[in-house]
Amino acid sequence: MKNYTSIHDIDNIQSWIEEAKALKANPLKHIELGKHKTLGLLFFNSSLRTRLSTQKAALNLGMDPIVMNVSGDAWGIEFGDGTVMNGNTAEHIKEAAAVVSQYCDIIAVRAFPTLTDKEKDESEQVLKSFVKYASVPIVNMESATGHPLQGLTDAITISEQTQKTKPKVVLSWAPHIKALPHAVANSFIQSMRKMDVEFVITHPEGYELNPEIIGDTPVNYNQEEAMKDADFVYVKNWSSYNDYGKILNTDPNWMITNKKLGAAKFMHCLPVRRNVIVEDAVLDGENSLVIEQANNRTYAAQLVLKKLLEGIK
Ligand code: CP
Secondary structure, three states: OOOEOOHHHOOOHHHHHHHHHHHHHOOOOOOOOOOOOEEEEEEOOOOOHHHHHHHHHHHHOOOEEEEEEHHHHOOOEEOOOOOOOOOOOOEEHHHHHHHHHHHOOEEEEEOOOOOOOHHHHHOOHHHHHHHHHOOOOEEEOOOOOOOHHHHHHHHHHHHHHOOOOOOEEEEEEOOOOOOOOOHHHHHHHHHHOOOOOEEEEEOOOOOOOOHHHHOOOOEEOOHHHHHOOOOEEEEEOOOOOOOOOOOOOOOHHHOEOHHHHOOOEEEOOOOOOEOOOEOHHHHOOOOEOHHHHHHHHHHHHHHHHHHHHHHHO
């Protein structure tokens, strides 16, 4: 594996899950692998979990992580080819990526979508420019259209938490006051489609996701029906994909409650708005997996970094 930019970089999800579980059981086993290797983490957007768990993963492998908030702290980066740079950008990605590659053995990048320009977001200009102009492997820490570290984490968590050979997993939209990206939902769908699960998506009409990502996954506009007999309910808000970036619905009846959840386990990538996406009783109850999910972010990142380090040794 040259880079980790998408769930599609996972060749065999079951073997990756088993490897991640082994890392979790013995996190420091490969502490020599990353010795004298540097991980650069570049954040164009905010983060709590990704920022800390990816550094923790690097430290567990003996790597030295260095972190930069690109937006605000670095020079404004130009991504256009042939641009006359007489505006707000001071440095071109061609130089920026080449320079950072001299300081780092692996570069991890977080760059969210605009949610106003679908074509630009789908081109993944920031992530793909780093892949193109850096001379070291690139890790996607959430891009315009995907969050593959989260998607891998969620697959690990479901595998750990189920006793069934084919559990029922539901991805449910829930309301939010802000327009949010599609990245987490996209990567969750991609990871569930690689798993041996019964998978259903539920959302209000108008919130259909990219059909190329959904494929033949069943979509049910009736949340109660979709959630019937679920083992895991993964909840996430996203803005409209077809009416790009718009909020079409804030119906509080889509909020997840204990009554709706029944015996199912509750999952969310965090951060989550209490009593908007999900009621307190769910998050504070014993069926919530959100803290364990966040714990597993370390081992998903550690597995990805280990595979990349093995490729560059
Ligand atoms: N789930 C997740 O990516 O969290 P952060 O945005 O805090 O990194």
